[in-house]
Amino acid sequence: MKTLAFLAAMTAAVATLPAHAEERRIAVSGTGTALSAPDMATITLGVTNQDKQASDAMQATSNAVAQILARLDELGLEPRDVQTRDLSLSPVWSNGRTPGNEQREITGFVASNRVFVRVRDLDSLGQIMDAVIQDGANDFGGLSFSIQDPKPLQAEARADAVADARAKAEQLAKAAGLTLGEVVSIDEHGGGVRPVAQMREMAMMSDAGSVPVAGGEVSVAVNISMVFEIAE
Incomplete structure (x- = not known):
């Protein structure tokens, strides 16, 4: 009986604690892209x-x-x-097989x-x-x-990705009548250097006898995920 009474008391105490459901957060993704002529x-x-x-x-x-x-x-x-x-x-x-010989030959x-x-x-x-x-x-x-050194383009694309994610989070918070809080986490994933065939062409013919080649542009993409708190 004492055990049952103790469990009942603990259940009542937990029920009186403030209700903390899942933390109030907004999770979004962002993409940034920087373009450059290849080198x-x-x-x-x-x-x-x-x-x-x-x-x-x-x-x-x-x-x-x-x-x-x-x-x-x-x-x-x-x-x-x-x-x-x-x-x-x-x-x-x-x-094929030769007459009288069932084996293929080299x-x-x-x-x-x-x-x-x-x-x-x-x-x-x-x-x-x-x-x-x-x-x-x-x-x-x-x-x-x-690109021989993609780091400057990656930095540009990374900044654009963060701005993109923040803009999405602010839009979501405003639409829900909330105030966006501090950044909880930022994770980078995917991305890379890709050709952009539809962009401008760069002729690379040294003389009339050379093979014509068009370099176009390459893009450096960065994808991130961000989590924001919801301000009280």
């Missing part, structure tokens, strides 16, 4: 050759890549900006060598692409533009 490009290029002999296929590929690497050096690219990304040698199999070999290249002088980009094609590059895995 660096990355190219993935390669050489692929096929021959009946594996050694011949690999030798032809190696010779072309060696010439390309030498040309890149002549054009002023630094060793840190040139890196072999993939080197492969694969058999080529016959498509008819040749394909050798490939791919190189990742960073170009920091965009004025020479078209000339570089034209040169490596002439030297035997016959496999391009893509071209992308970026």
Whole structure:
């Protein structure tokens, strides 16, 4: 009986305490974006050759890549900006079965060598692409533009993201008849550097023989989440 009486008294005491439901807060997200012309490009290029002999296929590929690497050096690219990304040698199999032979046969070999290249002088980009094609590059895995030092743009985008989130929080508080309080937390997530194809074009043709390339603009985006208190 004493135990039951004690529990009843504790329940009554808790019931008389001030009701603290969930803390009065507003959670919002914000996005900021900064735009800039790119100042660096990355190219993935390669050489692929096929021959009946594996050694011949690999030798032809190696010779072309060696010439390309030498040309890149002549054009002023630094060793840190040139890196072999993939080197492969694969058999080529016959498509069908020969009479009296149920096994597929190897008819040749394909050798490939791919190189990742960073170009920091965009004025020479078209000339570089034209040169490596002439030297035997016959496999391009893509071209992308970026910023060498994205920190200033990230700072600009981050400030815009905070302003965006605060504006949303103030709008919500006003619509609900509340007063926005102090910031409780800020979390950054996602974002990054992206090309903006529809923006202005930047021609990069060093001479009439160069490959025409348009750099456009790149955007640096920052996404944040903010939580605000509701002022009493």
